[in-house]
Amino acid sequence: xxxxxxxxxxxxxxxxxxxxxxxxxxxxxxxxxxxxxxxxxxxxxxxxxxxxxxxxxxxxxxxxxxxxxxxxxxxxxxxxxxxxxxxxxxxxxxxxxxxxxxxxxxxxxxxxxxxxxxxxxxxxxxxxxxxxxxxxxxxxxxxxxxxxxxxxxxxxxxxxxxxxxxxxxxxxxxxxxxxxxxxxxxxxxxxxxxxxxxxxxxxxxxxxxxxxxxxxxxxxxxxxxxxxxxxxxxxxxxxxxxxxxxxxxxxxxxxxxxxxxxxxxxxxxxxxxxxxxxxxxxxxxxxxxxxxx
Amino acid sequence: xxxxxxxxxxxxxxxxxxxxxxxxxxxxxxxxxxxxxxxxxxxxxxxxxxxxxxxxxxxxxxxxxxxxxxxxxxxxxxxxxxxxxxxxxxxxxxxxxxxxxxxxxxxxxxxxxxxxxxxxxxxxxxxxxxxxxxxxxxxxxxxxxxxxxxxxxxxxxxxxxxxxxxxxxxxxxxxxxxxxxxxxxxxxxxxxxxxxxxxxxxxxxxxxxxxxxxxxxxxxxxxxxxxxxxxxxxxxxxxxxxxxxxxxxxxxxxxxxxxxxxxxxxxxxxxxxxxxxxxxxxxxxxxxxxxxxxxxx
Numbered sequence: 166x167x168x169x170x171x172x173x174x175x176x177x178x179x180x181x182x183x184x185x186x187x188x189x190x191x192x193x194x195x196x197x198x199x200x201x202x203x204x205x206x207x208x209x210x211x212x213x214x215x216x217x218x219x220x221x222x223x224x225x226x227x228x229x230x231x232x233x234x235x236x237x238x239x240x241x242x243x244x245x246x247x248x249x250x251x252x253x254x255x256x257x258x259x260x261x262x263x264x265x266x267x268x269x270x271x272x273x274x275x276x277x278x279x280x281x282x283x284x285x286x287x288x289x290x291x292x293x294x295x296x297x298x299x300x301x302x303x304x305x306x307x308x309x310x311x312x313x314x315x316x317x318x319x320x321x322x323x324x325x326x327x328x329x330x331x332x333x334x335x336x337x338x339x340x341x342x343x344x345x346x347x348x349x350x351x352x353x354x355x356x357x358x359x360x361x362x363x364x365x366x367x368x369x370x371x372x373x374x375x376x377x378x379x380x381x382x383x384x385x386x387x388x389x390x391x392x393x394x395x396x397x398x399x400x401x402x403x404x405x406x407x408x409x410x411x412x413x414x415x416x417x418x419x420x421x422x423x424x425x426x427x428x429x430x431x432x433x434x435x436x437x438x439x440x441x442x443x444x445x446x447x448x449x450x451x452x453x454x455x456x457x458x
Numbered sequence: 459x460x461x462x463x464x465x466x467x468x469x470x471x472x473x474x475x476x477x478x479x480x481x482x483x484x485x486x487x488x489x490x491x492x493x494x495x496x497x498x499x500x501x502x503x504x505x506x507x508x509x510x511x512x513x514x515x516x517x518x519x520x521x522x523x524x525x526x527x528x529x530x531x532x533x534x535x536x537x538x539x540x541x542x543x544x545x546x547x548x549x550x551x552x553x554x555x556x557x558x559x560x561x562x563x564x565x566x567x568x569x570x571x572x573x574x575x576x577x578x579x580x581x582x583x584x585x586x587x588x589x590x591x592x593x594x595x596x597x598x599x600x601x602x603x604x605x606x607x608x609x610x611x612x613x614x615x616x617x618x619x620x621x622x623x624x625x626x627x628x629x630x631x632x633x634x635x636x637x638x639x640x641x642x643x644x645x646x647x648x649x650x651x652x653x654x655x656x657x658x659x660x661x662x663x664x665x666x667x668x669x670x671x672x673x674x675x676x677x678x679x680x681x682x683x684x685x686x687x688x689x690x691x692x693x694x695x696x697x698x699x700x701x702x703x704x705x706x707x708x709x710x711x712x713x714x715x716x717x718x719x720x721x722x723x724x725x726x727x728x729x730x731x732x733x734x735x736x737x738x739x740x741x742x743x744x745x746x747x748x749x750x751x752x753x754x755x
Contacts (some may be wrong), residue, residue: 175482193555195563200548203633204566211580212592227600261468269476276472280465287471299688299736301709302729305716306487308493329483332476351462361464365472390573393691397717408575412695415579422591426583433576440571443562447571451632452639456673 191196208433215239215426219326222422237246239431243381245418246428250403251410251436258320258406259388262327266384269379274339284439289340295333311398320333322398323406327388335380338457343369382443382450389436407432488733523728526706529618532705533625541626542678545633546671547751550663552634553641553713563638566631571608578695581624585610611697616705621696621705625689633678640674641667676747683743699742708732728732 214222215238217231240250273292277285307326311317346369354364370377395409405413411432415425440447495512499505517525517658538661548566552559584594587609595607644667652662690709693699695728699706701713706714709732716725 166671190555193551196548196551197556200630200644201562201565203571203627205688207580207584207593207627208568211583214583214591215645223589227591227593227596242687269479272472273476276469280469280472282466282469288477291485292480295480297684297737298484298488299684299709299732300484301690301712302491302689302733303484303487304713305722305725305729306536307483309719309722325479328485329480332480333484339633344516361462361468364462389570390575392573392575393694393713396694408573411573412575412579422583425579429576429579429583433572436571436573437568440564440568444567445560446569448564448635451567451570451581452636454638455632456674 193238208390212430215423215430217423217426219422235423236426237325238421242414242427242431244385245424246414247402247405247410248428248431251405251407254404254410255389255407255435256318256328259385260431261320261324262331262388263381263384265324265328266335267380268330269328270335271339271370271373271377272365274336275334275344275369277336278340279346279369292333292336296337300330301393307396307405317398318400318404320404321379323395326394327391330445331380331384331387334383334454334457338376338380338453339373340455342373346372378383378451379445382447383454385439386447386451388449407435463635464534491726491733492730494723495730497723497726499723502600502720508723512724513731514723516727516731522703522711525703526711529705530687530707530709532618533622533689534683536622536626537629537682537686538679542633542682543629544673545630545678546637546675549635549637549641550667552638554663559638563631563635566634568631569628570635574691574695577624577628580659582611585620588733610686612701614701617697617701618705619642621693624696625686627693628692629682629685633682636678636681636739637671637674640671644670672747672751676743679747680740680743683739684736687732690693704749708735 213230216234216236217238218233218235221229221231258424265357267307275290277289301341303326307322308317309323316322350368350372351364359367390408391406392408395406396412399409401404411428414428416426418425496503496507496509498508498511552562556562582589584593586594586595588607593611598604598606605630608616611617648666648670649662652658654668655663690707690713693705693707693710694713697705699710704712708728712725712728712732715721717726719725
């Protein structure tokens with residue numbers, strides 16, 4: 166047994182919750198290793214691919230590093246595709262959607278969870294139904310509606326349904342949280358003569374920041390990555406969002422394999438960078454979204 | 459508990475903007491879609507009300523429809539029988555053997571946050587023929603298994619499995635994370651108590667982790683089942699339903715009918731079918747898990 170493998174066997178033993186046979190632990194860590202490779206290697210492979218020349222890609226040595234790192238693949242990808250345009254479209258559409266979802270959903274959630282009125286539960290139920298319904302079923306009717314309103318192929322035709330699709334889960338998460346706010350907090354506001362709007366903006370909203378972050382993360386991941394709606398409602402090149410732009414660039418551009426790889430890397434890069442910065446928050450938010458949904 | 463008694467106008471100001479947008483863009487379209495399903499309509503000309511004819515055609519006289527339904531359930535089956543048990547297994551192993559879990563869990567999770575457009579195109583590249591730089595075929599050639607190389611996405615018999623693998627790959631980390639979080643939330647003193655009673659290791663998993671993880675596992679099942687019913691963006695990116703409908707699922711048939719063949723009425727009929735199946739599936743899964751829950755407690 167080489168020194169490195171012995172180290173591998175001993176190290177997990179020190180970490181383990183209970184003492185057992187180190188053979189089991191070796192097997193377990195081999196499983197973890199295999200999964201790590203299957204989950205991450207395709208992405209790593211793409212990264213290396215994106216720096217190779219056509220000859221290197223076609224030569225069949227899939228594992229080797231490029232002889233010279235071809236940064237030119239990136240420059241030609243950016244020059245032939247409208248990367249910056251797609252990126253700024255995505256930033257615009259996603260941020261407008263996120264802000265609107267937070268605003269609209271927190272207002273509605275506040276009314277559902279804190280106001281004394283008859284139909285609160287009914288409204289919540291209506292939103293709940295929306296989480297079970299497949300949104301693809303709305304594609305065709307929405308297209309007809311947008312055609313009639315003459316907003317097909319505008320940013321509005323993306324932003325409006327994006328907001329609508331994100332509200333059910335947002336209302337659900339936010340109202341669930343607001344229900345737990347102690348009523349004394351509101352009472353103190355009423356004593357001071359504050360209006361409902363005032364209580365909402367300066368007392369309730371600041372407390373609700375943690376679930377708002379969760380809603381933001383869910384909305385960001387869903388909207389940033391959305392492809393089908395964008396590909397259906399948008400046709401003009403200058404309005405395409407990043408996923409749609411990546412897909413149409415890659416399917417049309419076939420001269421330079423490395424540049425295609427580079428464009429895919431560029432397409433994945435923004436969300437991966439954000440994930441490196443906020444991975445804890447994102448994983449927590451996604452689980453919260455799944456569990457509460 | 460609810461202290462605020464406010465006027466109807468105030469309630470309206472808070473609720474209506476959100477509710478109206480939601481009702482107009484989600485609720486009404488789905489109802490409209492059921493009605494449209496009873497029309498013969500190509501979107502431009504006048505429409506003709508034909509009752510349930512679209513539905514009878516769909517159920518009895520469409521060579522594409524039932525295979526697509528079957529494939530949708532194939533997706534769901536693979537997800538539930540391969541992906542979820544594997545995810546639970548890995549989640550148990552992680553919580554048992556790893557102390558600093560965040561690196562492993564967040565690495566497994568990485569593919570989840572990427573767009574289907576990127577994932578689909580990446581895997582198309584991976585599946586390419588060796589002569590076009592495809593990874594899998596190049597590996598097979600390197601290993602001397604030239605006869606095993608395939609044109610993975612264009613051979614009708616294997617294309618759907620090639621897509622299923624991508625779906626399993628992308629969302630495995632999501633289910634690992636969900637179930638790992640569920641296991642973390644099981645109170646440690648239950649395990650301590652079981653230890654005193656002599657239940658340790660995998661015995662403790664059998665009698666404590668498995669029964670207590672049921673509610674979380676249900677979430678994974680619902681997500682994967684509903685996800686499979688709705689999943690078609692990956693298929694649209696990778697094959698568009700082809701070759702010759704070999705990778706069509708319910709949603710992709712609906713999409714192609716509505717937006718490529720311009721059969722708005724027929725497409726809407728399939729969309730309504732999808733809505734009904736989704737609602738039914740949610741109800742059935744909840745019912746089954748309630749019974750399972752009762753048996754364990």
